[in-house]
Amino acid sequence: MDDPQRKTPAVRRLRDMLERCRRAVVFTGAGISTESGIPDFRSPGGIWTRMAPIQFEDFLASEEMRRESWRRTFGLRDAFAEARPNIGHHAVAELVRRGTVQAVITQNIDGLHQQSGVPAEKVIELHGNNGHAACLQCGERHELDVIRQAFLGRDELPECRLCGGIVKLATISFGQAMPVGPVLNAERETRECDLFIVIGSSLVVFPAAGLPVLAKRNGAGLVIVNREQTPLHDEADLAVEDEIGPFMAQVVGLN
Numbered sequence: 256m257d258d259p260q261r262k263t264p265a266v267r268r269l270r271d272m273l274e275r276c277r278r279a280v281v282f283t284g285a286g287i288s289t290e291s292g293i294p295d296f297r298s299p300g301g302i303w304t305r306m307a308p309i310q311f312e313d314f315l316a317s318e319e320m321r322r323e324s325w326r327r328t329f330g331l332r333d334a335f336a337e338a339r340p341n342i343g344h345h346a347v348a349e350l351v352r353r354g355t356v357q358a359v360i361t362q363n364i365d366g367l368h369q370q371s372g373v374p375a376e377k378v379i380e381l382h383g384n385n386g387h388a389a390c391l392q393c394g395e396r397h398e399l400d401v402i403r404q405a406f407l408g409r410d411e412l413p414e415c416r417l418c419g420g421i422v423k424l425a426t427i428s429f430g431q432a433m434p435v436g437p438v439l440n441a442e443r444e445t446r447e448c449d450l451f452i453v454i455g456s457s458l459v460v461f462p463a464a465g466l467p468v469l470a471k472r473n474g475a476g477l478v479i480v481n482r483e484q485t486p487l488h489d490e491a492d493l494a495v496e497d498e499i500g501p502f503m504a505q506v507v508g509l510n
């Protein structure tokens with residue numbers, strides 16, 4: 256169980272930082288979800304290295320690209336539908352439940368933080384969510400089951416029932432601007448925290464790389480937990496190269 260003899264110095268150090276902090280923020284990337292079987296699309300061998308992503312401007316410009324986009328969405332659906340939160344997600348959820356972590360900023364679109372019990376209002380999704388679709392014009396939410404029926408059954412592209420606008424999966428595509436609200440929320444949480452914990456992000460995609468720098472500049476402690484080294488390892492107060500789930504479970508005392 257929770258045997259202190261087994262704790263590595265890094266585990267003890269992060270526990271200590273979590274106990275002493277006033278307000279912590281967790282920032283997650285693909286690395287936390289690969290342990291749930293979700294592929295890291297950008298990694299070597301990932302989907303984007305085998306199949307070119309559809310750029311946002313092409314999606315807007317061409318009905319054929321919109322069809323291709325929906326075909327891919329429903330083709331990939333199963334990998335996401337079967338994914339469940341892993342022990343890394345549960346460790347983060349436990350820190351939120353204890354009140355130590357105030358917000359979870361994520362680059363992931365899989366909704367696994369919410370599934371693991373983090374209240375939706377505490378999850379800031381920088382790249383959107385692939386569990387539903389939205390109108391690009393008015394923002395109205397559209398359910399995927401309805402779109403799937405019309406698209407696969409009658410070959411119909413979804414159109415907004417309110418304004419007739421183009422409906423797209425509620426994720427941020429390559430070439431599409433980041434959503435303003437979540438970006439502002441993420442920056443505010445980053446400025447207000449005194450401990451910023453990166454989990455499973457390689458910190459090469461902006462604004463991923465910008466937020467930990469902002470936190471550090473504001474005097475927050477910076478922790479990075481990732482399987483590989485990141486460009487910000489030298490800036491971190493604690494950098495851990497390890498499997499995410501097992502390490503975080505030890506920190507939180509879940510195993």
Ligand SMILES: [Zn+2]
Nearest residue numbers: 390393415418
């Ligand atoms: Zn609309």
